[in-house]
Structure formats: structure tokens, C-alpha cells
Amino acid sequence: MTTDFIVRPARAADARVLAELRWKFKQEDHEGQPPRSARPLEEAEHWIHDRLIGGHWLAWVAETGGDVCGHVFLCRVERMPDPYSDNTPIGYVTNFYITPSQRNKGAGSALLEALKQHCRSTGFDTLIVWPSERSSPLWRRSGFQLPDELLELPLDT
Template sequence: MLGPLTPEEFREHLPALASLLTDAVDGGASVGFLAPFDRVAAVDWWRRQAPHVASGAQCVWVAETGGEVVGTVILHREPKANAAHRGEVRKLLVRRDARGAGLGRGLLAAARHHAAATGLTLLVLDTATGSPAEGLYRQDGWTPYGVVPDYARDPAGALEDCTFFYRRLP
């Protein structure tokens, strides 16, 4: 995995990023969208992230296998002065047929190393309680700090609990 995408690379990757997002929602992942969720909506969501990528508020990485984008993660930098030390990991997505090969762990490591190298000292994230992602975060050294019941809806619309995590950086 290389560094985060440049704004130009981000725009070039929009179709692949949209495919990842629709795959996640189609697979039942609670990533902020309700089914039915189509490619047009996915492209639109990613396009709305372009200004944040261009400003440096968000860094986006992709993982590729055989020339195809099969994973992504976003590192969001907090713009408030009292939170400039903190970042949030968002939209860690790995295509369903590419899971289990360590891509999620690699994407997390890339975001974490970049965060530390650019002065961040704390990362946070959240995920559906009991999801495979929760296990990944625990195995990767993240510390849970709370569960909020009925925090979000899964793609089918059912309410589900959410576990919040943090990770201190050197």
C-alpha cells in the first residue's frame, strides 16, 4: 500500500470506491446507508468527499489486488483547534470476496502510521457491535470505550448497537 491518494487519484478511483461501498451495503455492513443503495448514490457520496480530500481534512487509501481496488479506508482530521491532535478512522471497507487476506489490517496500519507521522496522537472509530470489524479492531490493539444501544440502522433498517474505540499513537 502506498500513501494516501492525491486529489487527482481520488477522482480517478471514484468508480472503484463506489463499487466497494455498494458491496459493503449489499453485504449488510452498517456503514451509514440503507438498502436499496445503488451505484449512483455511492458515487455521489464519494464525490462529496472530494473537497475534504483536496483540503487535506481526509486522507483516503486503497488496497489493490491484481490491479483491482478491493479495499479502502479514510483518515479524517478534526478541524477544531482543541482537537487537532485527534483523527477518526472512517469507512474501512474490504470487498467481500477479498476478506481474510489481511487487507483491513494493512489499511488500518497505513492510516495509523500516516496519522502518527503527521502529528496525530489519538485515533477513534466506531463499528457495529458484534460485527467482524469489531473483532479486527480488538485484535489490532484498539481499546473499546463504550457501547451505545440502538446507535445506527443496518442496511435493512434494523437498529443495532455500536462500539466505540480509541487508539493512542506514539
């Protein structure tokens, strides 16, 4: 396993490369190039930039040779105050991606470890993720498990 990468918090200045990787990530799920009517890359760049500045979203990147080769995003979900327990936040983990050439070399595990370490040290209660079939084994190896009490209502049906 190669470990010639570093993991660091993403900065707003990373927005362009994070948007580019997001488009590559989504293209792996679909055949061919996006249609001409697809959303422009700049829209994703601005969205990512604004969220990283606002602090409600956080992200970590893996770099090798000075280039970003992976990322994972975290959205802080606040909970209502409760007189009987802490209202510690929940974290929604999403947009986890490693470039194909860097997969299975430890960058993904290192990104998830950095995310978990941050969440533990800043008082998050729970992390949730909707994994792809391909990424599910990594999430499980990293300690994620099926919930006992989560319900879902898809609104697009």
C-alpha cells in the same frame, strides 16, 4: 495468508471505484438492492472526490491485480488551541471495507497499519471508530480499545 496486494494513499481519481465499493459495503448491511429512491452513486463519487481533493479527508486503498479491493477513510478533526498542551488532531476512522474475496488475506490489517503509521508520523493524538459487530475483533487486534472518557448523544432519538 496471501499478500499479493499493495496499499497506497487514495487519489481523487479513485473516487468512482471508492463510491462503488461504498455502495457494496452498505448493501452488505441491508437485504437486496437499494430502493429506486436511494441516493445515486454519482453523489457519493462527487462527495469522495471533493473530500480527497480538500485534504480534510484522507483514504488508503488496497489493490490486487491492479483493482481496488479495499479502503479505509480518515477525517481529521481539529482541536481547539490550548495553552497547556498541544492541539494535535483527532482522527475519525470510517468506511473500512474489504471485498469478500479478499477478506482474511491481510489487506485489512495492512490498510489499518498504513493509516496508523500516517497518523503517528503526522502527529495525531487519538483515533476513534464506531466498529460494526463483524469488524470489532479486527479493530481490537489492531490496538483500538474502549475509551475511558468518551460520551455519546444520539440525536435521532
